[in-house]
Amino acid sequence: MNTEQDLWGGMPYYPISQFYKNRFGEKIWKVPVSFAATCPNREGIRGMKTCNFCDVWGSAAYPEHRELELREQMDTTIATIKKRYKANKYLVYFQAYTNTFEKTEKLRSAFEMAVQHKDVVGFVIGTRPDCISGAVLNLWKEYSEKYFVSIELGVQSFNEDHLIWMRRGHTAQKSIDAVNKIKSFCPDIDLGIHLMFGSPGETEDEIIEWAKQTNKLPIDNVKLHNIHVLKNTPLEKDFNRGEYMPLSREQYAKRVSLFLKYLKPGISVHRLTAVASRHDELVAPLWAANKMESYQYVLDYLKNNSINQGMSI
Numbered sequence: 001m002n003t004e005q006d007l008w009g010g011m012p013y014y015p016i017s018q019f020y021k022n023r024f025g026e027k028i029w030k031v032p033v034s035f036a037a038t039c040p041n042r043e044g045i046r047g048m049k050t051c052n053f054c055d056v057w058g059s060a061a062y063p064e065h066r067e068l069e070l071r072e073q074m075d076t077t078i079a080t081i082k083k084r085y086k087a088n089k090y091l092v093y094f095q096a097y098t099n100t101f102e103k104t105e106k107l108r109s110a111f112e113m114a115v116q117h118k119d120v121v122g123f124v125i126g127t128r129p130d131c132i133s134g135a136v137l138n139l140w141k142e143y144s145e146k147y148f149v150s151i152e153l154g155v156q157s158f159n160e161d162h163l164i165w166m167r168r169g170h171t172a173q174k175s176i177d178a179v180n181k182i183k184s185f186c187p188d189i190d191l192g193i194h195l196m197f198g199s200p201g202e203t204e205d206e207i208i209e210w211a212k213q214t215n216k217l218p219i220d221n222v223k224l225h226n227i228h229v230l231k232n233t234p235l236e237k238d239f240n241r242g243e244y245m246p247l248s249r250e251q252y253a254k255r256v257s258l259f260l261k262y263l264k265p266g267i268s269v270h271r272l273t274a275v276a277s278r279h280d281e282l283v284a285p286l287w288a289a290n291k292m293e294s295y296q297y298v299l300d301y302l303k304n305n306s307i308n309q310g311m312s313i
């Protein structure tokens with residue numbers, strides 16, 4: 001076994017779970033909490049509209065916890081994970097909506113509450129590239145010098161046409177600028193980007209270009225999503241009119257493997273597929289309903305085709 005595969009836990013790519021294990025010496029569990037209540041798109045800032053794929057929950061893993069206080073959400077989810085998996089250490093994940101679209105003092109008190117928990121080793125913040133003020137950067141810098149702080153930026157695509165189709169309201173250049181700004185101002189931050197595969201007109205060559213673009217950025221990890229159609233989203237209307245067709249599982253697996261072949265070996269990968277958190281809201285593709293089956297399919301695709309992360313660089 002070579003050094004990279006040791007670091008990757010014997011996998012053909014560098015899973016983020018293995019990155020956490022290398023860094024903290026044990027398995028780390030993410031505790032998703034609902035903190036932000038909205039985002040610039042939903043508020044119509046600068047005339048923006050809700051992203052075409054986003055449902056009313058704004059990516060919340062446990063929307064039923066939305067009304068609970070932050071401390072209660074943390075305690076409830078930690079207790080469940082601890083009991084089910086005998087978990088010990090956690091990262092609080094500010095996941096739903098845009099977690100920088102709040103007053104700085106409110107953000108500070110949320111971060112403080114997270115790090116005060118005895119079993120929490122840090123926190124992860126999901127946000128968008130065009131919602132990062134100087135005050136937010138200062139706060140991130142302060143906390144990242146003392147704790148493990150990870151930022152997940154919703155970049156989604158490096159293709160401007162795809163970003164317009166998604167109704168993101170920001171450009172690819174805005175994402176690139178945000179990544180560079182965050183890392184130069186907060187060098188201790190663990191920085192990741194989200195990318196979505198399956199926009200209309202997307203090509204396999206383009207996926208390779210995205211991997212090359214990703215390699216140029218000062219980031220630590222990437223999260224890959226297959227675009228799926230959820231109920232009560234703008235994308236559902238497109239799908240019902242026959243104007244959008246999601247990728248098949250095989251097409252998606254091929255895109256992931258192409259991306260990984262050209263991705264630098266040191267960049268860890270959150271997951272290989274996205275699933276709908278609420279299965280009753282999934283419209284298409286139906287293969288996205290089963291997390292483990294989809295993951296295994298992509299993993300088998302990599303293994304059966306002898307593909308390793310970074311092999312084509």
Ligand code: SF4
Nearest residue numbers: 039041051054058097
């Ligand atoms: S994906 Fe994020 S930015 Fe877009 S509408 Fe949903 S919560 Fe808002």
